[in-house]
Amino acid sequence: MAKVKGEKVKLFFAEFKKFITRGNVLDMSVGVIVGGAFTAIVNGMSNFILKPVINWLIAILIGKDGLEGAVTMLSPAYTLDETGAKVIDLANSIYIDWGSFISSIINFLLIAFVLFSIVRIINKIAAAQDKFADEQMVIYRRKKIIFEYRMQGMSKAEAKAKYLQDVKDAEIKKAEKEMQEAKALEEEKRLAEEKANENVLLLKEIRDILKANAEK
Numbered sequence: 001m002a003k004v005k006g007e008k009v010k011l012f013f014a015e016f017k018k019f020i021t022r023g024n025v026l027d028m029s030v031g032v033i034v035g036g037a038f039t040a041i042v043n044g045m046s047n048f049i050l051k052p053v054i055n056w057l058i059a060i061l062i063g064k065d066g067l068e069g070a071v072t073m074l075s076p077a078y079t080l081d082e083t084g085a086k087v088i089d090l091a092n093s094i095y096i097d098w099g100s101f102i103s104s105i106i107n108f109l110l111i112a113f114v115l116f117s118i119v120r121i122i123n124k125i126a127a128a129q130d131k132f133a134d135e136q137m138v139i140y141r142r143k144k145i146i147f148e149y150r151m152q153g154m155s156k157a158e159a160k161a162k163y164l165q166d167v168k169d170a171e172i173k174k175a176e177k178e179m180q181e182a183k184a185l186e187e188e189k190r191l192a193e194e195k196a197n198e199n200v201l202l203l204k205e206i207r208d209i210l211k212a213n214a215e216k
Contacts (some may be wrong), residue, residue: 042110050106070098 058070077092142163149159 038111038114042107042114046103046106046110050110051103054102054106070102072096072098 071090073088073093073095075094077089078086079089079092081087145163145166146156146159149162150156154162
């Protein structure tokens with residue numbers, strides 16, 4: 001009984017080890033760590049660079065405290081400060097905090113812009129890699145076909161000329177096929193339009209017959 005229990009525990013930890021060492025879990029962990037650091041950078045840029053600039057501009061334009069004072073009071077509560085003066089108690093007041101809302105929009109735009117830039121760069125790199133792989137594949141196929149022609153007894157010049165002719169013939173066949181497909185699509189479209197016109201004429205005839213019978 002104890003042996004079976006020990007084997008189950010061993011199997012459990014073996015499955016757990018397999019789970020945590022899988023590539024997608026490790027990638028996700030790295031993503032979470034990088035995402036946390038990135039969030040701190042975005043918050044720092046928003047709070048310590050953009051918000052002070054926006055507060056400064058608002059103070060110049062409308063003479064207020066900037067985003068910190070951009071609130072709309074719905075149900076204000078008051079308290080006394082150290083000098084005994086009556087001041088608004090934000091902790092107990094009900095208000096719309098436009099400053100926090102604008103800050104959230106700034107953070108969202110920053111994150112969206114950075115992520116867009118990263119994805120755009122990654123897509124460009126992936127496209128360049130795909131293009132390079134395609135070019136390498138074309139070079140490999142060309143060398144392979146020329147080698148096969150050389151094995152058939154052709155000279156190097158003859159093998160290259162044969163390969164270029166094959167490429168030219170393949171391009172001609174591809175163009176002819178595309179032209180035939182375009183013609184077939186155009187003919188299909190024309191037949192559909194003719195059928196639609198026939199249906200319209202039939203409906204008009206039925207309408208005229210019904211109209212004539214109604215006038216009798």
